[in-house]
Amino acid sequence: MGEEMKKELTVFDNPRNVKRFLLFFYGCLMLLLIIDPFIYKHGEFPWEDAPEFFAAYGFVSCVLLIFVARLLRHWVKRDEDYYEKL
Amino acid sequence: MVLPEQIVGFPPALLLIGGAILIPWCKGGLKSWLMLMLPILALFILVGSPNGTYWSFQVLEKDLILTRIDSLSRVFAYIFCLVLLLGSIYALREEDDLQYCAAFAYAGGALGVTLAGDVFSLYIFWEVMAVASTFLILARRTKASQAAGIRYILVHVVGGLFLLAGLILYVDRTGSTGFEFIGLKTIDSYLIFVGIAVNAAIPPLHPWLSDAYPEATVPGAVFLSAFTTKSAVYLMARMYPGTELLIWLGAVMTAIPIFYAVLENDIRRVLAYSLINQVGFMMCGIGIGTALAINGTVAHAFCHILYKALLFMAAGSVLQVTGKIRCTDLGGLYKTMPLTCLFCVVGAASISAFPLFSGFVSKSMIISAAAHNKLVIVWLMLQFASAGVFHHAGIKVPYFMFFGHDSGIRAQEPPRNMLVGMGIAAFLCVFLGVYPYPLYAILPYPVDYIPYTGAHVVGQLQLLLFGALAFCLLILSGYYPAEMRAINLDTDWFYRISALRFSRLAEGVLNRMNQGSEHLFVTRLTTRAAAWGERGAAGVLEALMVPFWNLMGLSDQRRQQLNDKLGELIRNGVVPLGISIAAVVFLLSGLYFLQ
Known part of the structure; x- marks a missing residue:
């Protein structure tokens, strides 16, 4: 048992590491925003070449996705044994 | 490569179905050896056979062609053999002859459909596939799997009848059993279209997939994720390229399942919904029908089979060692299953189309094709779906299994053969992402496409990472829909x-x-x-x-x-x-x- 316990990874048990991970993540986001205007763009649509378009679109898409999913849940959610009980 | 003349063009379908019959009679090492050698042998035959038709006969004055190798069928046949090999490695310790038989007959059916040069053998192999695959669900031997298996076969029988009716009318109309481009024109073409659409899980005909796959056995789901939908993709790409209806069906198909995937509690059901979403990209590419779009579709099918199999293997490993598969029961498994976690993350990154992973080099071709053809709404929907895929398959699947709240489960890694299967699949996902040219070389049309441009890489990373930011913020704020023990009604309700x-x-x-x-x-x-x-x-x-x-x-x-x-x-x-x-x-x- 003692040996097995040693084999466990506990990286994310330490809140400091979680914080570090999030900082790294936010750093990446900042970096992406900063380098975006310096990239040569060749989009088929005019808005593809707009600065930070994909960042905004990705963020808005995912918020919208969750928003709609929550609405959908109201409509389609049933108990796990819904079909058995019919 | 030079093959003995007798086996050039030998139908891999017959080889694998023959193997399926042999496997139960073998024991121990011989059985494992057979299971590994059969897909390799099939792959050798395919690699060594030049394009052309082989094994053709005349039956009742109609031509039967069991092997037609061309640039389209070849890619699908390769990947089917490859995934059968990976799945076999993964399944080696399952010790269930029913599953082995079913898997090999199923793969044989899929290869038969892919290489069939006439509609009769196409139909026969189509039904072999339906029947054999059902046993991969029934073999779980639970009450839920029995019920799901029966629903599954009933849906496929109906789909098969549509196909059969269409094919009979088709032969009657054209007087020939051969098939190439058909296109949506006549009643027979619509019937065939519906028959294939059932197997491709095009909404609203999709719920059999999310109903049945999560009830299959652990290796069974790996095989299921590869063959049925992708052989339907192949047939669509052969018979209906450039059909505008498919663009819209495909776009809808990418969008709808992701809402369900976000809500779903069963990890393998999340993967089933994301499978439908991925096939949506392929349908869209077929509908666009340009050389770039068809290349993208075929490349995406190839990559998709690998990373989807990898994800089902990882989820299956978790199910095997913990006995649990619901988000609400899992969490924190990275502590004791770091390798499985790593493989799962590779699969998740691939399906999300992260740069340097396989999805990136294939999905982007389809989206670019939509942009080239100035399909604004479709392009926006595909980008939305790309961000959504990352949300549910890319983050949710690894997060709720391996991270998230600590469920207290301390399960160990699965047996080595399962790790090896996942390892090879993960390696291929990364390899194709970094160096896609071997894949590009076998696509149906010459490839003039560069995936790694600055704008593309940065754009994709922004799309994904800011989607991830939304996930973080929503999870932290508690607005993210909580995982709960519930089901969500789908069109199978009807x-x-x-x-x-x-x-x-x-x-x-x-x-x-x-x-x-x-x-x-x-x-x-x-x-x-x-x-x-x-x-x-x-x-x-x-x-x-x-x-x-x-x-x-x-x-x-x-x-x-x-x-x-x-x-x-x-x-x-x-x-x-x-x-x-x-x-x-x-x-x-x-x-x-x-x-």
Whole structure:
């Protein structure tokens, strides 16, 4: 048992590491925003070449996705044994 | 590569179906060896056979062609053999002959469909695939899997009948059994389209997939994720490229399942929904139909089979070692299953189309093709779906299994063969992402596409990472829909409810008719007829005898005695012949006079 316990990874048990991970993540986001205007763009649509378009679109898409999913849940959610009980 | 002439173009389908029959008769090492060698041998045959048709016969004056290798069917045949090999490695310790047989027959059916050069052999292999795959679901041997398996085969029987009806009309119309581009024009082409659309899980015909795959066995889901939908993709790409309807069906198909995937609790069901979403990209590419779009579709099918198999392997490993698969029951498994976690993350990154992973080099071709053709709404929907994929398959699947809240489960890594299967799949996902040119080289059209441009990489990373930011913020704020033990109704509700109502209706109407009939005919009429048979004849005879007895002037007592005796004779069936004859003569003469 003692040996097995040693084999466990506990990286994310330490809140400091979680914080570090999030900082790294936010750093990446900042970096992406900063380098975006310096990239040569060749989009088929005019808005593809707009600065930070994909960042905004990705963020808005995912918020919208969750928003709609929550609405959908109201409509389609049933108990796990819904079909058995019919 | 030079193959002996006899096996050039030998149908891999026959090899694998033959193997499926052999496998249960082998034991131990020989069985494992056979399971690994069969897909490798099939792959060798394919690599060594130049494009062309082989194994063609004439049956009833129709051409049957079992092997047609061209630039389109070749890619699909390669990847089917490859995923069968990976799945076999993964399944080596399953020790369930039913699953081995089913998997090899299923793969044989898929290769048969892919390489069939005529509609008859196409249909036969199509049905082999449907039947064999059902056993991968039934082999889980739970009540839920039995029910899901029955629903699965019923849906595929219906789809198969559409296909069959379409193919018969097609042969009747064209007079030939060969097929190439068909296009949506005539009734037969629509029927064939619907038949294939069922297998491709195009909404609203999709719910069989998210219903059945999560109930399959652990390796079964890996095989299922590869063959049925992708052989349908192949047929669509061959028969209906450039069909505008497919663009819109595909775009809708990428969008709808991701909402369900976000809500779903069962990890393998999340993967099933994301499978539908990925096939949506392929349908869209087929609908666009340009060289770039078809290349993108084929490349995406190739990559998708690998990373989807990898994700199902990782989720299956978790199910195998913990016995659990719901988000609500899992979490924190990275602590004791770091390798499985790593492989799962590679699969998740690939399906999300992260740069340097396989999805990036294939999906982007389809989206670029949509942009080239100025399909604004479709392009926006595909980008939305790309961000959504990352959300549910890219983050949710690894997050809720391996990170998230610590479930307290300390399961160990799965057996080594499963790790090896996942490892090879993960390696291929990264390899194709970093160096896609071997894949590009075998695509149907020459590839003039560069996936790694600055704008593309940065754009994709922004799309994904800011989607991830949304996930983080929503999780932290508690707005993200909590995982809960619940199911979400899908379009299968219609046929499941209809079937139930129909059976209740049939029960109500038919059983009531049955009861009524029983009461009328069995309880009442029969007893009356029996009573009449017993007493009625005596009554008739007595009525006939009364005039004679009157003439003879018998006393009432004597009459009563004779009457009783007559009744007894009739009941015992020992009436003297003379009486019967007299009765008959009397009756006939009576009839004569009445006339």
